[in-house]
Amino acid sequence: xxxxxxxxxxxxxxxxxxxxxxxxxxxxxxxxxxxxxxxxxxxxxxxxxxxxxxxxxxxxxxxxxxxxxxxxxxxxxxxxxxxxxxxxxxxxxxxxxxxxxxxxxxxxxxxxxxxxxxxxxxxxxxxxxxxxxxxxxxxxxxxxxxxxxxxxxxxxxxxxxxxxxxxxxxxxxxxxxxxxxxxxxxxxxxxxxxxxxxxxxxxxxxxxxxxxxxxxxxxxxxxxxxxxxxxxxxxxxxxxxxxxxxxxxxxxxxxxxxxxxxxxxxxxxxxxxxxxxxxxxxxxxxxxxxxxxxxxxxxxxxxxxxxxxxxxxxxxxxxxxxxxxxxxxx
Amino acid sequence: xxxxxxxxxxxxxxxxxxxxxxxxxxxxxxxxxxxxxxxxxxxxxxxxxxxxxxxxxxxxxxxxxxxxxxxxxxxxxxxxxxxxxxxxxxxxxxxxxxxxxxxxxxxxxxxxxxxxxxxxxxxxxxxxxxxxxxxxxxxxxxxxxxxxxxxxxxxxxxxxxxxxxxxxxxxxxxxxxxxxxxxxxxxxxxxxxxxxxxxxxxxxxxxxxxxxxxxxxxxxxxxxxxxxxxxxxxxxxxxxxxxxxxxxxxxxxxxxx
Numbered sequence: 001x002x003x004x005x006x007x008x009x010x011x012x013x014x015x016x017x018x019x020x021x022x023x024x025x026x027x028x029x030x031x032x033x034x035x036x037x038x039x040x041x042x043x044x045x046x047x048x049x050x051x052x053x054x055x056x057x058x059x060x061x062x063x064x065x066x067x068x069x070x071x072x073x074x075x076x077x078x079x080x081x082x083x084x085x086x087x088x089x090x091x092x093x094x095x096x097x098x099x100x101x102x103x104x105x106x107x108x109x110x111x112x113x114x115x116x117x118x119x120x121x122x123x124x125x126x127x128x129x130x131x132x133x134x135x136x137x138x139x140x141x142x143x144x145x146x147x148x149x150x151x152x153x154x155x156x157x158x159x160x161x162x163x164x165x166x167x168x169x170x171x172x173x174x175x176x177x178x179x180x181x182x183x184x185x186x187x188x189x190x191x192x193x194x195x196x197x198x199x200x201x202x203x204x205x206x207x208x209x210x211x212x213x214x215x216x217x218x219x220x221x222x223x224x225x226x227x228x229x230x231x232x233x234x235x236x237x238x239x240x241x242x243x244x245x246x247x248x249x250x251x252x253x254x255x256x257x258x259x260x261x262x263x264x265x266x267x268x269x270x271x272x273x274x275x276x277x278x279x280x281x282x283x284x285x286x287x288x289x290x291x292x293x294x295x296x297x298x299x300x301x302x303x304x305x306x307x308x309x310x311x312x313x314x315x316x317x318x319x320x321x322x323x324x325x326x327x328x329x330x
Numbered sequence: 331x332x333x334x335x336x337x338x339x340x341x342x343x344x345x346x347x348x349x350x351x352x353x354x355x356x357x358x359x360x361x362x363x364x365x366x367x368x369x370x371x372x373x374x375x376x377x378x379x380x381x382x383x384x385x386x387x388x389x390x391x392x393x394x395x396x397x398x399x400x401x402x403x404x405x406x407x408x409x410x411x412x413x414x415x416x417x418x419x420x421x422x423x424x425x426x427x428x429x430x431x432x433x434x435x436x437x438x439x440x441x442x443x444x445x446x447x448x449x450x451x452x453x454x455x456x457x458x459x460x461x462x463x464x465x466x467x468x469x470x471x472x473x474x475x476x477x478x479x480x481x482x483x484x485x486x487x488x489x490x491x492x493x494x495x496x497x498x499x500x501x502x503x504x505x506x507x508x509x510x511x512x513x514x515x516x517x518x519x520x521x522x523x524x525x526x527x528x529x530x531x532x533x534x535x536x537x538x539x540x541x542x543x544x545x546x547x548x549x550x551x552x553x554x555x556x557x558x559x560x561x562x563x564x565x566x567x568x569x570x571x572x573x574x575x576x577x578x579x580x581x582x583x584x585x586x587x
Contacts, residue, residue, distance in 0.1 A: 109463060145553075147550065
C-alpha cells in the first residue's frame, strides 16, 4: 500500500485556512525525512471540490472531498465519523491536523477512535540519529521535547502549531487527483449542535495577528487601554494583555497572553507596562520582534526584548502613533 | 446528577532551572502546583450540583502529592475524591492515561457530566479531556467559557475559540474542558480545611481497575533541550522622540510593515 501523508484542511468562510496550508509544509518535511509516496489532503465540507485547485498548487497530490452538509461547521463526533470512513479505505501513515482550538479538540479524540498514536502541538520535524523526532514545546515553552512514535503499525497523528511552519511554495496550474467521497451522516447520530457562531467582526484575533499591542499593570487602569486599541487599529493588529491587567478586570480574559492565556507569535509584539514575568514570556517569547516599554529599567522584559525603551508609556504611545501615521500610508 | 471533575498537580513551569533542561526529563527540585485551570473545574462541579442536586467526585491521577489538591476539593465541599495511581509511567503516554481515567470514572458509577481543565501545564497536550470522552464513546466540548444551560439530558455551552465564540449544545453524558475565569472559585473555610486534612484519601490502581500495563508506550521521549535563546536585544537611548524615531527606523529596515 502506498505510504500516504494525509493533511486535514480547515475551511473558514469559504477559504482554506492559512494554518491548513502550513501543514502541507510539515508533510513535505516528513516526506523528505521519512519518505512517502504521496501527500494528500482531505476537505470535509459540502462543496469540497471548490478547494482542490488551490491545494494542488501548493503541492498536494490527491484531494479527498468528504462531502456532507453535516460537516460545514466543525463538530468533534461528525468529523470523527467522516474521517473513519476515509481512514478505513486509505490507511495513511500520517494524519496531520493544524493545531487550532478545534484541531486540538479533534486530534486526541480521533486518535482513540482509530487506535492511532498522537504527538501534540509540534513545531518542527528533525532527524535524531536514525529516528524521526517531532519537536514540541513543553512546560509552556520553557523546554523543547523531542518525541518519536514507537509502533510502526499505528497511524501517526500530529497536531501542528500554527505559524511554526512556513507556507508551502505555490505553483499555479499544477493539477492532481480529486476523489469525492460522499458520506451519509445522519443528524440524529450526532450528539452536538452548533447553535450560534459569534465572530468578532472587524477584529483581528490574537493568534492570527501580525502585530500585537499588549498592556500590563503599568497601564494603570481600563480607560488607558483605549490608547492601545487605537495603536492596534493603526497597525491592523490586535490588543493583548498580561495576567495582571486581566485579573484587575481591565480587559477580558480573551485578551490574555501567557501561561494561562494565549500563545502568540506575531511579527511585532509591543509590551507596554509589562514587567515580563516568566508566565507572560511563555505566551509571547517566540514573537519575531519584541518591543518593550517600561519605566523600570530592571524589568525582566528587557532581557527578552529585541528593542527596549526605558520611558513612560504615556509619553511614548502618542509619539509612536503620530510617527506611524506619518510613515505608513494606508 | 453525577459530576466528575478531573484535576492534577503539575510541576510549576516557571520553576524550570538550567539543571532541568535535559537531555533527559529531570524535574528534581521543581515544586508542584495545582494546575491553574483546575480550581475552576472543582467550582463548576459544585455550582451545578448546588443547582441541580447530585454528587461531585473529584479524581486525580498521580502520586501522593495529588492528595493536597484532593483535600482542597473536599474542603471546598465535594462529596468524594479518588486518587488514581498508574504503575505504567510510559513517558506520560496520554492514551494510556485516558484509558485508566475512563475506567476509574466507570468504576465510580459513571458520570453525567465530566469536567476537566483546558490543559495540564507541563505536558501541555490538552489530550486528556477529548481522549477520556473518546474512550467512553461520548461527546466532548472544549474551551468552555460558560455553561449556559444544564438539565437531565442536555447541556448548552459557550466555547472560546481563536476568532470568537461558539454556542453549542450536546446530549449527556458529555465531557467539557474549561478555561480560566469561567467562575470564581470559593475559598474553603479553615474548619473545612482542618477536617479535610484528616481524611484518608481513597486510592485505586491500574490493577484494581483490571487493566494490564501495555507492552510499550505509543510515543517515546528522545530528549529535552532548553528553547533556543533569543538574539540579544538593545536598549534605545535618547528623548522620547528620538527613541521612537530610532525604533521605527529599525522596524522599517527589517521590512516588517
